[in-house]
Amino acid sequence: xxxxxxxxxxxxxxxxxxxxxxxxxxxxxxxxxxxxxxxxxxxxxxxxxxxxxxxxxxxxxxxxxxxxxxxxxxxxxxxxxxxxxxxxxxxxxxxxxxxxxxxxxxxxxxxxxxxxxxxxxxxxxxxxxxxxxxxxxxxxxxxxxxxxxxxxxxxxxxxxxxxxxxxxxxxxxxxxxxxxxxxxxxxxxxxxxxxxxxx
Numbered sequence: 411x412x413x414x415x416x417x418x419x420x421x422x423x424x425x426x427x428x429x430x431x432x433x434x435x436x437x438x439x440x441x442x443x444x445x446x447x448x449x450x451x452x453x454x455x456x457x458x459x460x461x462x463x464x465x466x467x468x469x470x471x472x473x474x475x476x477x478x479x480x481x482x483x484x485x486x487x488x489x490x491x492x493x494x495x496x497x498x499x500x501x502x503x504x505x506x507x508x509x510x511x512x513x514x515x516x517x518x519x520x521x522x523x524x525x526x527x528x529x530x531x532x533x534x535x536x537x538x539x540x541x542x543x544x545x546x547x548x549x550x551x552x553x554x555x556x557x558x559x560x561x562x563x564x565x566x567x568x569x570x571x572x573x574x575x576x577x578x579x580x581x582x583x584x585x586x587x588x589x590x591x592x593x594x595x596x597x598x599x600x601x602x603x604x605x606x607x608x609x
Contacts, residue, residue, distance in 0.1 A: 412453060412541045415446055416516055416531060421476075423512035424542025425501045428456070428550035430493055433585075434568070434575040434594040435558050436482035437493065439500035440549035441508055441515075443476040444542045455538040456547040461555075468552045471545045478545075479507035480553045489597040498523040518543045565591055 415422055427439040456464055472478055481503030483496040491499065501517070505525055515522075515530035518537045522530055533539060537547040555574055562571040568584045568591075575581065575593075582601050585594070594600060 412544055413539060414444075414448065414541055416533075416540060417514055418446065420513040421510065422514045422516055422542055423477075423505065423508060424516045424518075424536070424540055424544070424546045425504065426456075426518040426537050426543050426547040426550055427497045427500055428547070428554045429575070430497055431577075432575040432595075433577050433581060433598055433600050434485065434570070434591065435554070435561065436484045437488060437496050437500050438480060438482045438550045438554040438557070439497065439504045440478065440480045440546040440553070441501065441504040441512075442471060442478045442542050442545040442549065443508065443510055443512055444471075444545060445474065445476055448474060448541060450541075453541055453544050453548075455535075455544055456551040458538070459548070464548050464552050467545075467548050471549060475545065477508045477510040478549060479504045480549050481507065482554075482557075485593050485595045488595050492597065493595075494521070495523070501525070516540050516543050518547065561593060565593070 423441045423443045425441045427437055429437045481500050483500045488496040502525055515528055517530050517532045520532050520534050522532050536543040558570045558574045567588050569580045573581050585600050
């Protein structure tokens with residue numbers, strides 16, 4: 411059972427990202443402020459839900475949230491500042507878009523770069539513990555999936571519609587056969603070390 415809040419008084423925004431471990435495409439992040447009395451029996455960590463459940467929950471979250479936002483950091487920026495900093499930056503960009511200023515931040519994971527003067531709490535596996543983080547995980551995941559589905563139409567060889575740019579065997583075989591795109595993260599290990607690949 412997910413907890414409704416960390417603090418019953420403060421306005422809390424839950425934050426999570428999607429696509430951190432992918433070989434291509436942006437990392438997406440979402441920030442969500444839910445009402446303290448928000449209820450939903452299906453809501454959970456996006457990784458525990460089916461695609462159908464995530465798509466069902468997204469409009470509910472968007473309609474019932476006090477405020478929500480989704481942001482991204484692209485592959486070139488990821489290569490420049492590294493994926494950890496890119497994840498923080500994506501969260502900051504999402505927070506920048508909120509129409510209500512939160513008084514506290516609930517961050518999925520064990521690290522975060524301070525946002526303005528707002529206190530934050532890093533919660534390991536927080537998307538499976540707090541509703542606002544779970545809601546953020548669903549928005550970040552569904553928006554990123556939609557983005558990769560659109561990219562798939564331009565680059566069908568990499569099977570992004572199915573693997574969302576994670577390091578599947580089919581994705582890596584396509585990299586070896588067709589090379590990389592502008593959307594691939596050059597700072598990542600795109601193929602196993604034993605295989606030579608010329609960028």
